[in-house]
Amino acid sequence: MNDSVITPExxxxxxxxxxxxxxxxxAALPVxxxxxxxxxxxxxxxxxxxxxxxxxxxxDIRELMTFYTLFYSKPKGKCHIQIxxxxxxxxxGSEAFIHYxxxxxxxxxxxxxxxxxFSLDYVECLGACEIAPMAQINKEFVGPLTKEKLMQxxxxxxxxxxx
Amino acid sequence: MEKLISRFFDLPSSLSAxxxxxxxxxxxxxxxxxPAEIEEEVKRSNLRGLGGAGFGCGIKWxxxxxxxxxxxxxxxxxxxGEPGTFKDKYILTHVPHLLLEGIIIASxxxxxxxxxxxxxxxxxxxxxxLKSALDEAYQNGLLGKRILGSSFDxxxxxxxxxxxxxxxxETGLLESLEGxxxxxxxxxxxxxxxxLFGCPTVINNVETLSYLPFxxxxxxxxxxxxxxxxxxxxxxxxxxxxxxxxxVYELPMGITLREIIYHHTGGIRGGKKLKAVVPGGLSxxxxxxxELDVKMDFDSLKAVGSMGGSGGxxxxxxxxSMVDALRITMQFYAHESCGQCTPCREGTGWIxxxxxxxxxxxxRLEDLNQMLDIGNxxxxxxxxxxxxxxxxxxxxxxxxxxxEFEQFIRDxxxxxxxxxx
Numbered sequence: 001m002n003d004s005v006i007t008p009e010x011x012x013x014x015x016x017x018x019x020x021x022x023x024x025x026x027a028a029l030p031v032x033x034x035x036x037x038x039x040x041x042x043x044x045x046x047x048x049x050x051x052x053x054x055x056x057x058x059x060d061i062r063e064l065m066t067f068y069t070l071f072y073s074k075p076k077g078k079c080h081i082q083i084x085x086x087x088x089x090x091x092x093g094s095e096a097f098i099h100y101x102x103x104x105x106x107x108x109x110x111x112x113x114x115x116x117x118f119s120l121d122y123v124e125c126l127g128a129c130e131i132a133p134m135a136q137i138n139k140e141f142v143g144p145l146t147k148e149k150l151m152q153x154x155x156x157x158x159x160x161x162x163x
Numbered sequence: 164m165e166k167l168i169s170r171f172f173d174l175p176s177s178l179s180a181x182x183x184x185x186x187x188x189x190x191x192x193x194x195x196x197x198p199a200e201i202e203e204e205v206k207r208s209n210l211r212g213l214g215g216a217g218f219g220c221g222i223k224w225x226x227x228x229x230x231x232x233x234x235x236x237x238x239x240x241x242x243x244g245e246p247g248t249f250k251d252k253y254i255l256t257h258v259p260h261l262l263l264e265g266i267i268i269a270s271x272x273x274x275x276x277x278x279x280x281x282x283x284x285x286x287x288x289x290x291x292x293l294k295s296a297l298d299e300a301y302q303n304g305l306l307g308k309r310i311l312g313s314s315f316d317x318x319x320x321x322x323x324x325x326x327x328x329x330x331x332x333e334t335g336l337l338e339s340l341e342g343x344x345x346x347x348x349x350x351x352x353x354x355x356x357x358x359l360f361g362c363p364t365v366i367n368n369v370e371t372l373s374y375l376p377f378x379x380x381x382x383x384x385x386x387x388x389x390x391x392x393x394x395x396x397x398x399x400x401x402x403x404x405x406x407x408x409x410x411v412y413e414l415p416m417g418i419t420l421r422e423i424i425y426h427h428t429g430g431i432r433g434g435k436k437l438k439a440v441v442p443g444g445l446s447x448x449x450x451x452x453x454e455l456d457v458k459m460d461f462d463s464l465k466a467v468g469s470m471g472g473s474g475g476x477x478x479x480x481x482x483x484s485m486v487d488a489l490r491i492t493m494q495f496y497a498h499e500s501c502g503q504c505t506p507c508r509e510g511t512g513w514i515x516x517x518x519x520x521x522x523x524x525x526x527r528l529e530d531l532n533q534m535l536d537i538g539n540x541x542x543x544x545x546x547x548x549x550x551x552x553x554x555x556x557x558x559x560x561x562x563x564x565x566x567e568f569e570q571f572i573r574d575x576x577x578x579x580x581x582x583x584x
Contacts, residue, residue, distance in 0.1 A: 020320045022360055028342035029325050033284075054342075067344035067501075069326035070284045086246045087445060088403040088477050090491045124328065124495050125246035125445075126285050129403030129477070130410045139287040 040075030077119035088129035169413040171258035207383030209395030214368030217461035226355035237278035242331035245444035247475030250399035255289035259296035265372030328499035347547035390416035394460035404478035421455035443472030446552025448559035496553035507550035526572035
């Protein structure tokens with residue numbers, strides 16, 4: 001197989017990760033994270049290469065892809081907004097912010113804008129209830145959310161947007 | 164009141180700052196003690212597992228066979244996923260070296276040379292801080308070969324999760340750490356005997372381990388006295404919801420729920436009245452005004468039909484719709500059920516969908532008994548405790564607020580609920 005996803009450089013890092021465990025498969029999640037970090041997603045081809053790397057049937061990697069919420073088969077938009085919908089955030093009005101963003105961006109939770117600028121998702125408790133209502137925007141935890149704060153994020157990523 | 168762990172939350176997270184406070188002195192002394200002495204001290208301290216189960220830490224260690232010829236592993240549960248809980252994030256972010264010092268002490272006590280820290284995948288800053296602390300520790304001979312000038316070797320690996328509540332359940336975590344989906348394992352065998360990679364394994368929560376340096380330093384008896392009869396010390400309460408000042412509060416186990424809410428977190432915002440409180444993470448049974456004088460230790464909360472759990476306190480004021488709060492709660496379990504056991508996979512989803520129908524104004528009075536029927540099958544019928552937690556929460560809402568559910572179904576959707584604002 002032509003290893004186009006796991007380049008020699010990625011393979012070297014992956015081998016290093018594997019050396020932390022007595023069983024190679026234990027490195028599956030970290031190696032998948034590494035590949036997703038590089039490519040923004042784990043494509044079907046990448047799944048096959050990962051399976052081959054670990055000497056596992058492809059279905060085992062597909063199973064990890066679908067079980068864990070942090071693995072994506074398609075890249076998310078440049079700005080990925082994930083709003084927490086669990087109780088502490090809901091009590092402080094998280095639902096209103098999803099509706100606000102859906103209106104502003106013209107997409108539903110779970111979707112990406114056609115220009116790939118924004119993805120919007122609902123998530124379960126992220127462990128930041130002290131700043132509820134909160135969102136994870138790319139890697140950062142942001143809260144308490146206000147419409148002004150969200151508008152600022154939108155404007156930073158998309159010039160055409162208006163209040 | 165003296166603060167232990169939380170005293171460090173305002174200090175820099177670096178090794179030099181930690182050392183200035185006497186950091187790693189206790190680990191150095193611990194390495195000169197006999198491992199059995201440390202285990203005894205921890206037993207005396209009544210330190211309970213602060214991840215949620217509340218199992219005695221020292222007793223847990225004593226279940227680990229030391230002579231199987233296999234390595235013993237320490238797995239640090241930093242998956243913090245119980246809704247309403249965010250205290251481990253504070254330790255990882257603000258005082259990662261305290262956790263590492265606790266890991267050294269636990270490892271020496273049980274004879275462990277390899278520890279894995281399983282940290283939830285969404286925690287970015289906590290991971291970066293922990294990683295940087297780990298690098299500092301290796302560079303300064305605090306981890307690796309012959310640590311702290313002793314003959315003891317200890318390696319620590321950080322393992323990042325990938326988004327799954329179930330991986331906070333200890334055997335689901337082990338499966339995930341082995342590179343599989345996080346399906347909890349049938350017990351026995353317990354992880355103490357057959358755990359990670361088939362070897363004896365200690366699984367401890369971040370906060371539990373972080374109290375060890377204090378216990379070894381000042382003695383088990385001192386720690387025990389800070390708490391109630393069988394619940395040693397203090398713990399970190401994560402308080403959120405409709406309180407004035409949400410945050411992490413380190414308080415003695417014997418504090419009452421009323422004191423936490425009205426004395427420490429400034430009471431209910433806007434001077435509103437309290438309607439209900441989740442006392443120990445989303446899976447705990449909710450309590451009402453008349454129950455606020457309960458002590459917040461594991462045994463007292465159990466006695467009133469709830470649980471201490473993860474110490475996550477979620478406060479709901481009088482404007483809260485209990486119908487919608489339960490819908491949101493059950494949505495969580497329906498989403499996070501791993502799907503292995505039928506009563507959980509199907510039951511959480513059924514209840515959630517019926518509640519969705521009720522919230523949309525299409526409920527029927529017989530839905531309540533229908534849900535109770537499903538709910539009664541959630542407990543004790545599954546491999547892990549996810550369904551038990553879902554059941555405890557679910558039944559408490561219906562028991563304590565059945566009238567509100569009936570009214571909601573009869574009169575339709577009230578306008579004044581947070582979800583419809």
